[in-house]
Amino acid sequence: MILEKKLPIQYLIGIVKYELIVVLTLSLITHFGALRLSSFLPEMPLAIPAFLGTSITVLLSFKMNQSYDRWWEARKVWGAITNDSRSLVMQLQAFVKHDQAGLVKKIAYRQVAWGYALGSALRGNDPIVGLDHLLDSHDVTHAVTHQNKPLALLQLTVRDVSAIRATQDIDVHAHIHLQETIIRLTDSMGAAERINRTVFPSAYRLILHLIIYLFVITLAISLSGINNVFVIPLLLLISAGFFCIEKIAYHLQDPFKNGPSDIAVTDIATNIEISTRELLGEVSVPFKKVSNDYYVM
Numbered sequence: 001m002i003l004e005k006k007l008p009i010q011y012l013i014g015i016v017k018y019e020l021i022v023v024l025t026l027s028l029i030t031h032f033g034a035l036r037l038s039s040f041l042p043e044m045p046l047a048i049p050a051f052l053g054t055s056i057t058v059l060l061s062f063k064m065n066q067s068y069d070r071w072w073e074a075r076k077v078w079g080a081i082t083n084d085s086r087s088l089v090m091q092l093q094a095f096v097k098h099d100q101a102g103l104v105k106k107i108a109y110r111q112v113a114w115g116y117a118l119g120s121a122l123r124g125n126d127p128i129v130g131l132d133h134l135l136d137s138h139d140v141t142h143a144v145t146h147q148n149k150p151l152a153l154l155q156l157t158v159r160d161v162s163a164i165r166a167t168q169d170i171d172v173h174a175h176i177h178l179q180e181t182i183i184r185l186t187d188s189m190g191a192a193e194r195i196n197r198t199v200f201p202s203a204y205r206l207i208l209h210l211i212i213y214l215f216v217i218t219l220a221i222s223l224s225g226i227n228n229v230f231v232i233p234l235l236l237l238i239s240a241g242f243f244c245i246e247k248i249a250y251h252l253q254d255p256f257k258n259g260p261s262d263i264a265v266t267d268i269a270t271n272i273e274i275s276t277r278e279l280l281g282e283v284s285v286p287f288k289k290v291s292n293d294y295y296v297m
Contacts, residue, residue: 011260015251016243019209023216023239027232030220049219053238056215059208060245067253070195074255074263077191081118084184085111085272088157089279091181095174096164105280107160109134110153112273117143118150118189119265122196122256150189158182192256200253205246212242264296 013020088111092104113134117127127149128140135143139156146152161182165175216239223231251261277285 012244015247016240019212019243020236020240022213023236023243024232026213026216027220027235030217044218044221044224046219046222049215049222052211052215052218056208056211056242059211060242060249063204063208064245064249064252067200067249070200071252071255071261071263074192074195077188077195078263078265078268081115081185081188081192082268082272082275084181084188085115086275086279088178088181088185089276091174091178093279095170095178097169100164100169103160103164106136107157108276108280110139110157112269112276113139114150114153114157114185115269115272116266117153118192119256119269121148121150122192122265123258123262125258151186154182154186154189196254196256205250208246212239212246215239215242267296 089108092107096104113131116131121127128143142156143149143152161178164170216235220231220235251259255263274285
């Protein structure tokens with residue numbers, strides 16, 4: 001997730017460098033071609049590139065809104081995961097008898113591991129790697145046999161809660177409340193997976209790029225009578241603004257792409273771990289790392 005810091009210029013240039021190379025090529029070819037063929041080409045009124053520029057603005061506005069809606073929905077899902085993870089631990093502490101404190105701690109640690117595992121799975125990484133300090137060998141063995149490893153971890157929690165109920169260490173109402181919390185966690189996981197697997201139509205992006213290139217060509221023809229020292233930089237600056245907005249929207253539409261504009265799932269999972277360890281009364285609580293970069297993961 002990009003922080004409220006000044007973005008490095010190399011990041012902005014890096015996300016649009018290939019498009020700017022195409023724009024520079026088209027600008028040079030069109031501008032010098034229009035100069036040489038001015039006697040054959042009809043006059044290109046500025047109203048045409050102005051109309052295309054307005055159309056691009058409308059399309060970019062629509063795409064940015066849709067992309068941010070997807071990103072914000074994903075952020076709300078992880079906000080619910082944070083709340084329900086904390087609620088699960090507090091419910092266990094409130095409902096379960098003290099002689100089951102060891103099992104409560106095991107479930108709490110597994111819930112922390114579940115947050116890390118879900119974030120890694122959404123990003124296409126191995127969900128279980130690096131969780132040995134949170135999961136015992138039985139949990140790891142069970143999870144590796146499943147394709148959906150976060151779901152396998154939730155299944156183990158359901159079994160443990162059912163085992164506590166079987167020993168009469170919680171009453172039926174407490175059991176229902178715990179199951180409701182686990183169901184909400186499952187719903188949040190499904191919502192995150194839905195966002196991650198729903199593809200934004202690629203044809204929309206292709207058409208938008210074609211219109212921007214057409215805008216560059218028509219504007220270069222319209223400004224053929226102006227010195228190219230001013231025209232080429234102007235075309236690059238205008239198109240760079242369009243492409244930057246389009247690229248930002250493109251990155252926002254995939255909030256688990258493992259890039260700077262991602263939802264900071266690792267950072268959120270770290271917050272869950274800190275909260276959980278504090279709820280368990282542990283002294284050795286991991287400190288949240290302060291990012292020295294312009295984004296956190």
